[in-house]
Amino acid sequence: MxxxxxxxxxxxxxxxxxxxxxxxxxxxxxxxxxxxxxxxxxxxxxxxxxxxxxxxxxxxxxxxxxxxxxxxxxxxxxxxxxxxxxxxxxxxxxxxxxxxxxxxxxxxxxxxxxxxxxxxxxxxxxxxxxxxxxxxxAGVPEAEPRPWLPTGPAEQEQVSGWCQAQGLRNGRFALFHAGGSPRWESKRWPHYSALAAAVERRGVRIVWIGAGEDGALNQALAQDVGIDGTDAFSVRGLAELGRHARFAVTNDSGPMHVLSCAGIPVYAFFGPTSVARSHALGQRQRVLVHPVPCSPCRLPVCPPSRAHACMQGLTAGSVVERLIRDGLL
Known part of the structure; x- marks a missing residue:
């Protein structure tokens, strides 16, 4: 050898x-x-x-x-x-x-x-x-900030069939990820239901994405508005689904990064974690924040005295206004 x-x-x-x-x-x-x-x-x-x-x-x-x-x-x-x-x-x-x-x-x-x-x-x-x-x-030229996940016929056929079964048209639905790690409850934005209702009233369907422990939350949200897509797709399948969507709204999470590979606008809520350290590649201009003195605190659970101000202060109405300004609604 x-x-x-x-x-x-x-x-x-x-x-x-x-x-x-x-x-x-x-x-x-x-x-x-x-x-x-x-x-x-x-x-x-x-x-x-x-x-x-x-x-x-x-x-x-x-x-x-x-x-x-x-x-x-x-x-x-x-x-x-x-x-x-x-x-x-x-x-x-x-x-x-x-x-x-x-x-x-x-x-x-x-x-x-x-x-x-x-x-x-x-x-x-x-x-x-x-x-x-x-x-x-190492003497290697720098890379451009363009994330990429390859998909093949299996993912393409699955996404096409699923969208057809759900009555979803290309570019007429949005992907929402309201969940995330249970160890980081502070990352979760609390107004997804109101945002989803406002977006659907403007003709864009909502698909709740996620896996595993996101299931209970997505099921509850989908009872009021949208389609529950929990565990419907692999990571590569989610990237392919994103290529058919109009835009995505997420917390600071793994799906935020996966959807950055799809070539669509990805809006992400940040408060307890650092935008500079954690934003999705190519999407920093779409980070949604409500500046407060304690942000980023890097605390998995917000102390009651702070009332989750960094997330509570980001209203559904302000997000709708941003989506309208960006020509997505």
Whole structure:
């Protein structure tokens, strides 16, 4: 094995969903530069890369000694010439250090890396900017902020059939994601029902999207207005559905990032989290905020004394006015 030449690049990116989407332009740029690439990601996210032209996919868990040993075995057996650590965690640095790959590129100076940008300043940048700095350190041209998820005939046929069954016409419905991580209740905007009713009165149907724990909320919302689309689509299917929609309105969530790949306007509510660090690529001008002194607090639950002012202050009427100004209603 020691005599086999090294070739190609290994891209290390386990997750999470939003971070993977943000990394898609970076992955494409690495492919263009290296010619041959493999991505090592968490098994739940491996299907996202099915059908991605020229990219091999290897799913490996990131937690537990056995999982790390399997990942390390893949790295060493693969005989890669370069390793791009887009994860930047303690585990990924450990893998880089022991990988045996001669060129290892990371997001900050570390013994694990042979190439890395200088340390970032006190203000933490957007992950896309961090990853572009990693590319520069490797001598790779910067990527443009254009997220991308490939879809194929399976997703296209599913979306077409589902829309037909629901009586939805292209460009005449909007996607709303009112849910999100149950650990981050503070990210949830409380006025979706009123907004959905106002939008439907203006001739645009509403589809409530999400998965898993979003189901109970979406079911309740759909009793008043709109269609419950919970768990109807994979990640790639959601991106394809977005390409048929007029626009989307979301919280700061994974679907926000997925829909940024669809080429439609994506409006997102921000309050407890940082716009500068977390906005969807290509959509910063559509971030919806109500400035208050305590924002961004980065607290998963808003203290009662603050009355969730950053979200409560964003009224459904103000969002409707914005959509009208932007020519969407």
């Amino acid at each position: 020691s005599g086999r030449p090294r070739h190609g690049a290994l891209i290390l990116k386990w997750g999470a969903l939003g971070d993977l989407v943000i990394a898609t332009p970076i992955i494409r740029r690495i492919q263009e530069h290296e010619g041959r690439a493999t991505i090592l990601t968490a098994p739940p996210y491996a299907p996202i890369f099915d059908g991605w032209p020229g990219l091999a996919v290897h799913g490996v868990e990131r937690r537990g000694t056995a999982a790390m040993c399997r990942a390390l075995t893949h790295l060493r057996m693969g005989r890669y010439a370069r390793l791009y650590d887009l994860q930047g965690s303690g585990r990924s640095r450990w893998l880089c250090l022991l990988s045996g790959v001669p060129e290892r590129i990371g997001n900050a100076p570390s013994p694990a890396y042979t190439h890395a940008p200088p340390p970032a300043g006190r203000e933490k940048p957007h992950p896309f900017d961090t990853l572009n700095a990693l590319l520069r350190a």
